Amino acid sequence: MSVLGYSDIISGPLAQYLQISAQIGGDVSQHSALVRDAFNAQFQFVQLASESSQPSNNDLMNLLGPTSEKIRQIQDYREKHRTSPYFNHLSAISESIPALGWVTISPAPSPYVKEMNDAGQFYTNRVLKEWKEKDKKHFDWAKAWVQTLSDLQAFVKQHHTTGLVWSGKGAPPKGGAPPPPGCPPPPPVLDLSSMGGAGDAGLDRSALFAEINRGENVTKGLKKVTSDMQTHKNPTLRQGPAPFKTSAASSVSAGRPAQVDKPPSFVRDGKKWMIxxxxxxNNLLVENAEMNNVVYLFKCENSTVQIRGKINSITLDSCKKTSVVFDSLVSSMEFINCQSVQMQVLGKVPTISIDKTDGCQIYLSSESLDVDIISSKSSEMNVMVPKGDGDYTELPIPEQYRTKINSKKTLTTEIVENKG
Incomplete structure (x- = not known):
């Protein structure tokens, strides 16, 4: 089912993306050929996982080589064609194609695919804005690509919820390119003879019907309930046994394992800075970063990160009482599952996204007053707008809304101000 699910992606939205890319032509068409090869390489890898048991880490990295190489070529193509009239198209693919790296993510690879899809959204939005009135093909192109990664996310969530599943019983594969995909094996033939013949007592239907047809005699073997067995006539039976009480230690660990603090880390993995x-x-510093780099903070507490130079994006995930100060971003600043966090931009930031966060202070610069702030399922959000004299004006982001059904039988929503 995993192989068939991936095949549906290739023959569905990916095929539509490739078809429209060929119609647009030029760099978009050439770039899409690399994307096609990347998905085909991963399809072969997924099929191999369905036929084999899990290999060693070294063999696994070798098996992932073809997919990784195609991802590198896709991103290199964008870097070598910065003057292309379709640079936004190339960037949308390059920023989101790392979604194919979900095979190395555990225990929840599906959110990673969505994260990469969102990373390319800045450029797909540019494509829509630039070509909306010129050529509808580009609108359909962006829609097909976003749908490809959305279907990939759904596929991963359904078939590989906690990580890539090596479901086969064959020997672990060794390093090297996986074999080309083949036809799935036929379903096994159900052997009815192994279930017993007509003379088998456990499956003898005639004996079953004979037992049912005994009529009133069927209840003769039942034990009679006397008065002392009835709870409404014997109150002592209602008390029952004493409820089971767990110890304090077991109640803490029940339901989920105890959280283990991991050692702090600050590493750079290619274009991604992992903190x-x-x-x-409060002395975390990211410098010498490039424009296509991203910074990802995970489960940091009571810390401050300073980022020098213009980079692509910053994400704070599950952080508490953490602050980030940065120069400029190409794409977006994101807060996910955070508490009491702050950010300050010294230059330019196009988009700020706040999701499932309680307590977020946003300090803007005079260059970033046209920023788009998108919030969902969040509270206690405030935007600090510079006055020009070094001071700020604090503006709360609305959290309450009133929705009504209008005369056209559609919904009308308005902000409800908190007067308290």
Whole structure:
């Protein structure tokens, strides 16, 4: 089912994306050929996982080589064609194609695919804005690509919820390119003879019907309930046994394992800066970063990060009482599942996204007053707008709304101000 599900993506939205790319032509068409090869390489890898048991880490990295190489070629193509009239198209693909790296993510690869899809949204929006009135093909192109990654996310969530599943019973594969995909094996033939013949007592239907047809005699073997067995006539039976009480230690660990603090880390993995499990560290500094780099903070507490130079995007995930100060971003600043966080932009930021966050302070610069702030399922959000004298004006982001059904039988929503 996993192989068939991936095949549906290739023959569905990906095929539509490739078809429209060929119609647009030029760099978009050439770029899409690399995308096609990347998905085909991963399709072969997914099929291999369905036929084999899990290999060693070294063999796994070798098996992932063809997909990784195509991803590198896709991103290199964008870097070498910055003067292309379709640069936004190339960037939308390059920023989101790392979604194919879900095979290395555990225990929840599906959100990672969505994260990469969102990373390319800045450029797909540019494509829509630039070509909306010129050529509808480009609108359909952007829609097909976003749908491809959306279907990939749904596929991963359904078939590989906690990570890539090696479901086969064959020997672990060794390093090298996986074999080309083949036809799935036929379903096994159901052997009815192994279930017993007509003379088998456990499956003898005639004996079953004979037992049912005994009529009133069928109840002769039942035990009679006397008065002392009835709870409404014997109150002592209603008390029942004492409820089971768990110890304090077992009640804490029941339902989920105890959370283990991991050591803090600050590493750069290609274009991604990973800052994780930092606590009480106010001297975190990211410098010498490039424009296509992203910074990802995960489960940091009481820490401050300063980022110098213009980069692509910043994400704070599950952080508490953490602040980030940066120069400029190409794409977006994102807060996910955070508490009491702050950000300050010194230059330009196009988009700020706040999701499932309680307590978010946003300090803007004079260059970023046209920023788009998108919030959902969040509270206690405030925007600090500079006055020009070094001071700020605090503006709360609305959290309450009133929705009514209008005369056209559609919904009309308005902000409800909190007067309290």
């Amino acid at each position: 994780e499990y930092q606590k009480g560290n």
